[in-house]
Structures are given as structure tokens and as C-alpha cells.
Amino acid sequence: MKPQNLHTHTTFCDGKNTPAEMAAAAFVAGLGAIGFSGHSPLEGEEWCMAPADLPACRAAVETEREKYAGRMQVFLGLEQDFFSPPPEGAFDYLIGSVHGLRLDGRLFAVDESPEAFARLADRCGGAEGLLREYYRLLAETPARTGCDILGHFDLVTKFNEGNRFFDPESPRLRTLALEALEALASRDVIFEVNTGAISRGWRSAPYPAAFLLKEMRRRKARVCITGDSHAADALLTGFGQAKALLEDCGFSSCWYLTEQGFQEGPLPQIP
Template structure:
């Protein structure tokens, strides 16, 4: 979850049709193997054998000690408030075994995005070397659907997110502020049209870009606390659930983005979506979407509780370059 630039035009989505829901056409693409500095296994591991001990997080009362790593973290290299090294130090203090960085992919229409992929990698590779043997550092990217990275192989993981809709040649931010979100709704043609366009973008993203993680799946509701802009009614839920089914089919890992608690007192995805994921036996990864070293664990206990309430007993964490299933 992030701030962004202004302007936008929703891209036409070939093979995705509207109505009250979405129908994605065409076969799923084969999932590419990532070739980043940390190789990951083809399947997730279900046991915790061999993991380094995890100290109790400091300064975060009630945070679950099973949290050993997070991937969705932003620094001063994009729109974060803490330096990369400050984040590393906070992760070490929290007892993490692994820490991922996921700057916003460079985009000329996004003032909060990364400016240089080369400088980003150089900075993080230096930190990886400096903290070798202390904590493992994964170099990733939060790739906006409209701003893919130049070379996927340069990264250990990609988080795929839809932060903008392109409408008549301009890029409208989904999650910048209430005023710009209202402008987005007007530009697209109303709330239901915006909901369809947003979730069509998510479906298009998982089918064509195949990110490792799907970021804040239902970001479209960020500013919609108490139905401020639209009703999250049966029509909305049908569209969201059909898009979620496409995510499940794609094999991409959905995240529980705990920063939703900050905005509307609940996570992304919302409870009815978490229950669908549970019905389909699709595990999530628990992420803070951190922009400040002091918030590295913020709302993660609430996120873990939301997963438990939806029926989950475990989640996925990125440990040693691979997904590992850990208990909640």
C-alpha cells in the first residue's frame, strides 16, 4: 500500500470481460522460474527443520515469535521513511532470519517510485555482504502492473500490485488519497466501473506477469471505510471473488497485507476473501507493507489473528530463498 503520482487511463484488457463479474479468457501461462541471487525451490516446504532460532521481537508487544521474515518493505530509496540499513537493523533486533526489500518499480507517472534499479541493487548487495551471517537479505521489487521491471532475473522475488488505472492516457492512483480516488471513480465512469477495471487489472497481471506475490489484493477498498464511496455489496463481492479465483488458479501467493488495519480496521484481503482462500486451501504470506523501521512488525499480530479467524493454522514465509510453511 502506497502513495503515488497522479493522472491515468485504464488499459483495455483483452480476454477479460465485464458484466457483473469477470471472465478471463485463454489458457494460463506456464509459471516462469525466477533466477535471482537467491534460488527458490519449485514447491513450498512444509517443515521448519533447520531454520535459525528466532528471538522475540523487541518493542512490539504481543507480536508472534513465529514471524521470522517479511518481504514487503519500503525505504528512502522509494517512498519509505527509513534507510535500508535502518530496516536491516530493525529486522535483526526483531530476531528475523530473513528480510526482503520491495521498492516500487520505476514509473514516470509515480513520484514515489524507485529512480534507479542499478543503484537500488548496488545498495542492497552491499548490505547483504555487510550483514552476511547475521541476516539473509532478499532483493525484490513491488512491480506495478503498469510499470514492469526491466529484467525479472535481477530480483529474488516480485510483488505484483495494481496502484494505478490508466484512463484516457492519464494514470489515476488507486491509493493516494480520498480526493484522487474520487477523481478516479469519476474518470472511469462510477464506482462499479472502477471496481471492474481494478479487478480486471489484477486478473491481467497474474495471467501475464506472474508475480511471486499478489500485493494487497483488494486495494480498491482502501478509502472505502463505512461505504464512503460505494457499497461492498453482492455485486462487488462477485467481481472480487471471481478475480480472486483467477489469482488462486495462477499459483501466485496472495499476501495478507496488514497495513489495511491502519486505514479501515481490517486487512487486505477482507474476511470474505480470506474465507474463499481457506476453502481453496491457498496459503497466504503475512506482510506489514512497512515504510518505517519502527513499524516492521506493526499490525502483524492482528493479521495473524485474522488468518486464524478465517480458519488458517499456518502461513508462508520466505526463508533462505524459498517459501516455508510456518504455524500461526
């Protein structure tokens, strides 16, 4: 199976390349499909799409769909944030994500920078308080967003390599993530194996952590590999690592979006 990347961002939100540039790079890289999943509108947040830009984004993606018809599949998606209003119009798929916590009426991102993460942890009474609230929201994300794919399960570990902010082996902290997974296991949702923090130099391994993937495998959860790519040269970054991690955790297949919906197939052949 050719790999596909359903988690990409363009100049319509915080990406570096246009849809045309991203599609061209995907075709050259040998992807079977690319999905455009701009950040859903979120008031006051410049990294999100503006509501007024949605028609132009939709038109740009449709142009690429027509251009590559019969050669590469092109899908129109949306990364629907937990705190965004319901999406307008039809999309081929939705990624549901929690990017921040809302405290005192303000949104504080969990993935902006290490310094911002530290400040947010202080507001939450420590890293454990931050993680507890994050995973509480994550457990509610499918019901809140209607998503097909759950985005970057443990995004809160983005800046934590070397245990900078907390010990991921702590039973108390693992329990918070596992309790969220317990709640999500009954939902008809696909968990993404997300390599975005690798391409941006923050992590050496994909999300989610191996202990979570092993639990997902035990529960026969569905997974897909995505790049969370913000640049055309990062469309396949970390895909080899993601495939190896899935194999190590007992997976031999993952899920792909087709014109007939999501279907299971063997783990992709990485060019």
C-alpha cells in the same frame, strides 16, 4: 517461526528510511527475514524508483545481506506494478500489484488519497466501475508481472472504512472480487495479508477482507503476512491482527521465503 516482512519500501522510492535503517530495525524487532521491494520504475510517477537508481538499490541491499549473514535473512525483491516495463536483472522474488487504472493514456492511482479515489470513481461512472476495472487488471497481474506474491488484493478498500464510497457487503461488488479470485486461484501465486493501511492510519484491519480469505482457505491458496512498510517503526505493525485474522479464517500456516525458495511453515510468533 519468526515473522518476516517481504514488503518494504525505502528512500529509493517512497519510503522514509534507508535500507540500512530498515534492516537494523528489522533485526532489533526480531524478524527472521526482511525483503526490500521498492516500487518498480513507472514513467512519470515520483513514488517509484528511477531506473538509474536500481543499481544503487541493489548494491545497498547486498550490503545488508552480507552484514546480517547468519543472523537474519535479507532478500532483494521488487514490487512490480502492472503498468511497469519488465524488470531488469535478477530478484529473489517479485510482488505483483495494481496501484492505479490507466485512462486516456494517464495513470490514476486508486490509493493516493480519498479525494483522488472519489475523482477516479467519477471518471469510471461510479465506484462499481472503478472496482470492475481494478479487479479485471488484478486477475491478469500474475501473467503480466510474473510475480511470486500478489500485492494487497483489495487495495480499493483502503479509504472505505465506514462505507465511505461503497458498500463492501453488496453482492454485486463482492462478485467482482470473487471473480478475480476465481481467475487467480489457478495461478501459482501467494496472496499477501497486508497491514500497510493500518500503519498509515487508513484501516483498522489488514487486506484482504475476511470473506476473501475464507474463500482462499477453501481453495487451499497460499498466503503470507507482510507490512507494506514505508518506515522502520512500522515493520511489525498489524502483524498480530493479521495472524488472528488468518486463524479466524481457518489458516494454521503461511509461506516464508528462504534461500531454497518459498516454504510453508506455522503462523509466526509475533514478538
